[in-house]
Amino acid sequence: MKNEVAEILKRNQLSVTDSRQKILELFRLSNSALAHADIEKKTSEQFDRVTIYRTLQTFVEKGIVHTIPTTDNSVLYALCKDNCSQGRHHDNHVHFICDNCGTTYCLEHITIPNVEVPGNFVTKRTDVVVSGLCDKCS
Amino acid sequence: MKNEVAEILKRNQLSVTDSRQKILELFRLSNSALAHADIEKKTSEQFDRVTIYRTLQTFVEKGIVHTIPTTDNSVLYALCKDNCSQGRHHDNHVHFICDNCGTTYCLEHITIPNVEVPGNFVTKRTDVVVSGLCDKCS
């Protein structure tokens, strides 16, 4: 498990550090999206806030995790399932945020429909975020 | 114009105050979504930050404006076109955020497709946010 995590880091030309390994492992063990604050808590403040910010930014740049928009002044992060690469994310799945428990799921099997935009607009990314009640809360 | 704005406030059981009128007018004159900071600037710091926060919150509660999720730790607000009411928003249109100029558009004519969710999940709201280049920047 740890080794697999190290492999992923190396494959992305990242040096294998304690914080990167732990944070990446956290994402792999979690089946929901995480905010910066979640990671801070789940690592029991083992790492500096700044380190976590920088790690997340690095992971996004390398295509290891992707961001999920929210309406509460926060950003969520979740593992990219497969070969998202440097700058080119293609996580074309829908995200679900539970209003009750706050858990955010990647609905891997529900793909984003093609959204038409007006003539001269150019689409680079499409996010679909559904909210409501998850299976555990409904 | 001002009178129409006052009417909207009254219709929503809100007392007609200077800040509410000016901020609502701002939304009506703007054809793009606004963040708290935008409103602060566009009203030339005429109102206290706190007043703007509270006004936005009130407008959302009353269904006068709706929120738009982003991946940059901010929340955008835009006018609800018609009868969204108390707690029951139904802005079923797509939002477009330009990566270049930052302008966010409500694509009123592009409706949100129906998104299937797994069995026991209950959908209350669906947001579709497209980003890329707008007509002016492409």
Added chain:
DNA sequence: TAATGTATTGCAACTCTGTTGCAAAATAAA
């Protein structure tokens, strides 16, 4: 229109979130 009760505003103080520069420490390469 004036008087009264209610709702809203602005201020102060505070907390939380995110950023930057830099020295110390850890990692990778030789």
Added chain:
DNA sequence: TTTATTTTGCAACAGAGTTGCAATACATTA
């Protein structure tokens, strides 16, 4: 093992958002 490079943690800071409260503005009634 040594050296060069990258990453981390700390400190200090800037910005965003919240809360309580007194002063003010608004709505209501007579």
